[in-house]
Amino acid sequence: MQKILDAILAGDFQALGSLDVPESYQGITVHKDEAEMFAGLDSRDKDPRTSLHLDDIPTPELGPGEALVAVMASAINYNTVWTSIFEPVSTFSFLERYGKTSPLAKRHDLPYHVVGSDLAGVVLRTGTGVHAWKPGDQVVAHCLSVELEHPDGHNDTMLDPEQRIWGFETNFGGLAQLALVKANQLMPKPDHLSWEEAASPGLVNSTAYRQLVSRNGAGMKQGDTVLIWGASGGLGSYATQFALNGGATPVCVVSSPEKAEICRKMGAELIIDRTAEGYKFWKNEHEQDPREWKRFGGKIRELTGGEDPDIVFEHPGRETFGASVYVAKKGGTIVTCASTSGFMHQYDNRYLWMNLKRIVGSHFANYREAWEANRLIAKGKIHPTLSRVYPLAETGHAALDVHRNAHQGKVGVLTLAPEEGMGVTNPEKRAQYEDAINRFRGI
Numbered sequence: 001m002q003k004i005l006d007a008i009l010a011g012d013f014q015a016l017g018s019l020d021v022p023e024s025y026q027g028i029t030v031h032k033d034e035a036e037m038f039a040g041l042d043s044r045d046k047d048p049r050t051s052l053h054l055d056d057i058p059t060p061e062l063g064p065g066e067a068l069v070a071v072m073a074s075a076i077n078y079n080t081v082w083t084s085i086f087e088p089v090s091t092f093s094f095l096e097r098y099g100k101t102s103p104l105a106k107r108h109d110l111p112y113h114v115v116g117s118d119l120a121g122v123v124l125r126t127g128t129g130v131h132a133w134k135p136g137d138q139v140v141a142h143c144l145s146v147e148l149e150h151p152d153g154h155n156d157t158m159l160d161p162e163q164r165i166w167g168f169e170t171n172f173g174g175l176a177q178l179a180l181v182k183a184n185q186l187m188p189k190p191d192h193l194s195w196e197e198a199a200s201p202g203l204v205n206s207t208a209y210r211q212l213v214s215r216n217g218a219g220m221k222q223g224d225t226v227l228i229w230g231a232s233g234g235l236g237s238y239a240t241q242f243a244l245n246g247g248a249t250p251v252c253v254v255s256s257p258e259k260a261e262i263c264r265k266m267g268a269e270l271i272i273d274r275t276a277e278g279y280k281f282w283k284n285e286h287e288q289d290p291r292e293w294k295r296f297g298g299k300i301r302e303l304t305g306g307e308d309p310d311i312v313f314e315h316p317g318r319e320t321f322g323a324s325v326y327v328a329k330k331g332g333t334i335v336t337c338a339s340t341s342g343f344m345h346q347y348d349n350r351y352l353w354m355n356l357k358r359i360v361g362s363h364f365a366n367y368r369e370a371w372e373a374n375r376l377i378a379k380g381k382i383h384p385t386l387s388r389v390y391p392l393a394e395t396g397h398a399a400l401d402v403h404r405n406a407h408q409g410k411v412g413v414l415t416l417a418p419e420e421g422m423g424v425t426n427p428e429k430r431a432q433y434e435d436a437i438n439r440f441r442g443i
Contacts, residue, residue, distance in 0.1 A: 001025060001177060004070050005416050008122055011425075016124055017135030021068065027057045027114040027176025028395045030083055035090040048084035048403055049396035057114055060172050060180050063104045066127040067183050069139060072195035072417040074175045075118040075386075075410050076395070077203045077234070078340060079168040081403045083115050084396075088343065091115075094169040101147075101162065108171035116175030117143040117167040120189055120199035120423070121416070130183040138189040138425070141181050142370035143203050145170050156216060157366040165364060174199075175395055177416050187371055190378040192430040195423035197384040197441070200410040201238065201377055206365035208238035209373035211313065211337045213246065216369070217362045218311045218335040222247030227300065227309035227327065229316050231268065232259040234402070234410045235337075237385035237440075239313045240266050245381055251300055251309065255405075262408050265439055270303040272296075281323050288346060293326040300327055311335060318342030330355040337362045380433040383440040385409030389420055409440075 001022045007015045030051055038046040062068050083091045091113055099109025123137040133139070146153055146163040153160025167173025172180035189198045211217040212226065220226060226243045230236040231252030243250035244267050251270045252263040260271045279296055283289045300309065308329035314321060317339025324334050325347040334357065339345070352359065365373065376382040389412040390398040401407040417423065424430050430437070 001416075004124065008070065008072065008416070009418075009422070013122060013136030013138070016070070016122060021125060022059060022178070024056045024058050025177040026054060026392065027178075028116065028392065029053050029055045029057070029112040029114050030086075030091070032090075032092045032111040032113075035086050035092060038085055043085060043087060044404070046085035046087075046403075048081060048399035051084045051086070052115075052396040052399060054393050054395070055112065057112075057176065059178060060107050062125055062127045062180070064128045065130060065183055067123050067130060067133055067181055067186060068125040069119060069121045069141070069179045069181060070124050071119045071121040071174055071177055071179050071415040072423060073120050073199040074116045074413045074415050075200045075202070076398045076402045076413065077117050078338065078402060079117055079165060079203075080115050080175070081399050083113065083168060084399050085403070091168060094164070095171055098164065098170060110171060114172050114176050115167055116173035116179070117165060118199050118202040119174035119179050119415075120195045121179070123186070124178070126183065133183055133186050137186075138191070139186045140189050140198050140202055140374060141166070141174060141179070142185045142187055142206060142365070142367055142374075143167060144185065144364060144367065144370070145182055146184075158216070158363060175392070175413060175415070177392075184367055187374045188378065189423075190374070191426035192380070192424060192433060193377070193384065193437075194421050195417045196389050196412040196414060196420055197386055197437070198423065200384045200386045200412050201374070201382070202370075203364070204235045204410065205238045205377065205382065206370040206373045207337055207362070208235055208242060210365035210369045211335050211362040212239050212242050212311065214365070214369050216366075217360060218313075218333045220246055220248050220311060224248040224310040225251060225304055225307050226311045226313060227251045227253065227324070228313040229253045229320055229324075231271075232262040232408050234385070234407075235315055236313070237262070237266065237409050238382065240268055241382050244268065245376075249304070251303060259408060272299055272303070279323075281319065288322045290326070290348065293323045296323050297327040308332065315339070316341045318345055321345040322347040325357065325359070326351050328357050331357065333358045333360055335360040335362050380429070380436070383433070383436050385440050386412050388412070389414060
């Protein structure tokens, strides 16, 4: 592994194709025999530091259409938190089902799961049938793994019955020194970014693009008012940028003055601190309070000059969904991609059907959408929102930050990269966007 790292740090990317691939590598795992370790505990009391392990992993066999990547940096997503606390189900159920689909997929059904759905790194090897990528290419990964053997996937790969989120529903993910990906997951690394900066946008940037911008999601247009929950977080910070860059007006919902300031640094002006306002959308465990929905809607109108949101960018789920349906404008769209506060949503359907609103489900992104989102990063239109970076051995601490919402933007992880700030190969472009990069890097 050291020879591979030395070649990358020296910029000798062409030499990688002639170096031996290590028989094993270090990666972050959960263990199948520990899947019940948190049984009986409340979600908030489950600690990823006890379930995530740094293990030596045998290097998997490289199959047709695949690539083996030396991972320089990765990042934490909420799916890593779900994996680490075995919620809503153990991810080993995903790996078991995948393993039954083909002899090659059987590689993924193991007593350990190498996690992580982001990476920035360098291609080491490609399997048969791969022609667009070669050893030495600097890449980031789109985290959709899809078989494309079913007609449903050829209009939108997210509709393929055999689509999976790499590193969550497949093995050999990006929180490791090496990663196994399909070649159609690869995209060019933005050359003005460091390894950890390039690794951090992948999943959340693409998810926000499909959810908000793509015609498969809300189809945001110029002039729209967009309500964004968790606007300073890993997902919301990209939605805020897309709204600002796309001629829309974001209304940013946050939970502290510090997070409000993050949104202002991004350029947003309309901000609601829901903690300071004291919104309590639920009277108790079973009953919501429509008066609070109305009060929340009144605050939005106060900020917007009387306009209701054309689009509500939803991902908290149970806690906020009733309010989201209520405040969306007549004919508006509530677009949802997650349920971090609970999966069982409740809302008053009268406000949906009588006002011709739409609820749109959005899940990650297809390759085209991910490519466009990455292209905007490469063009300096969208910037990584990276608040803190951990070494690989402290991935459990990084996941705990995300689990307890003690972070802003994304939390990065250095895998092979020995320190932050490495990997920039276009210093001229870097200098052009340095101020913006540093401003968003502080988020």
